[in-house]
Amino acid sequence: KAGVTQTPRYLIKTRGQQVTLSCSPISGHRSVSWYQQTPGQGLQFLFEYFSETQRNKGNFPGRFSGRQFSNSRSEMNVSTLELGDSALYLCASSLLAGGQGGEQFFGPGTRLTVL
């Protein structure tokens, strides 16, 4: 089975721009979660989608949004980028919804740099 894939792997943007990141989960997985990883704040949960519905959301401003398609692929969007949005964005898929606490399979991440 192919693993979780994320595109693009690296991205450089300037302040004020917007960005869309993509995640393709493992085949058969219906749950996709997104995380932001920075040296200062560590790994922080952004949101989880299950069967096209947002099930859970972390403490991030409304500039961060996401969606999930019928094939379980997910995208996250960050609008009006700020320098502090520079981070590694990780996507994870799982068979069960997050609340059922199963193992999550992570993609390699998208490294976003905001200049």
Place this chain on the structure above:
Amino acid sequence: SQQGEEDPQALSIQEGENATMNCSYKTSINNLQWYRQNSGRGLVHLILIRSNEREKHSGRLRVTLDTSKKSSSLLITASRAADTASYFCATVGKAAGNKLTFGGGTRVLVKP
């Protein structure tokens, strides 16, 4: 905010030695998971221990969970250079909204 806090933040050992790292958390949990991350790449799931379990083994890994102390430990026995990575504990619990909440991680360096 982080639920789990790991100790130590960094660990340096020789190949063949054991590595132990600890994780403490604040609120009750359904389960606790350990993940490994190699140099800023994706995380790899190592082991999951449920709140009603006290100890679990997987290969050279041993995880313990003490819910009365709200703490867990990960032991890597007979470490190898390839074990060099950051290790994170993550908890799932109702109080945290049933989302996977990560600790700050322990950076482990295994010297050959």
